[in-house]
Amino acid sequence: MVGSRQADVPVSILSFAKDLPNICSLAGLLCTVCALYYAILGLFPAAMIGLIWAVFFDWSDGIIARRLKGRTDKQREFGGQLDSLIDIVSFSICPAVILLSYGHFSPWFLPGAFVIVATGVLRLSYFNVFGLVEKSTYMGLALDNNVIILVLVFLLDGVFSQTVFAVFLYILLMLLTAFNVASIRTPKFAGRWYYVLMVYTVAITAIYGWKIVYIQG
Secondary structure, rough: HHHHHHHOOOOOHHHHHHHHHHOOOOOOHHHHHHHHHHHOOOHHHHHHHHHHHHHHHHHHHHHHHHHHOOOOOOOHHHHHHHHHHHHHHHHHHHHHHHHHHOOOOOOOHHHHHHHHHHHHHHHHHHHHOOOEEEEEEOOOOOOOHHHHHHHHHHHHHHOOOOHHHHHHHHHHHHHHHHOOOOOOEEEEEOOOHHHHHHHHHHHHHHHHHHHHHOOOO
């Protein structure tokens, strides 16, 4: 009876913050908060650096969780919920804010921002219920792929006029959201792709860091 009562005692919320995969997830959230901050200020190279590191930590927490031994079912369940909620902020709300900020918060960009957030919420809700179609296949395009493409495309900022690039960015993000909820199967990148992402993250950071120092400096 005593053991049953002890099992029913709720675990403290902050105790999960000591779990290594969750620490990694929260590090990604910190990168996203920085990206949001710089996006609102209009410092988009810095925002892109924050975003790509958010993707890197998002991939890393899953790898750590799978390799870490001794985690309880509650820790795994909590980590899954935490990861999903952070994904909404990182890969839906943050790109929406970037679109709004690049459009100088014009009302014309509000529908696009809503679509980005709405499709992200729909996609993650679907994934949380149905999971992978197969062991390594998603239904629709994963949200982190949006950011991987976005930070690459944003290198074109300054090549075209601000108006032209804003329209291009709007169209691109709407196309990506369509793929996010489309009934198509896309691969889950894992294994060696993690090291590809690592190199990509460092390269993107270096390029945008150079732009901040030598161009906007």
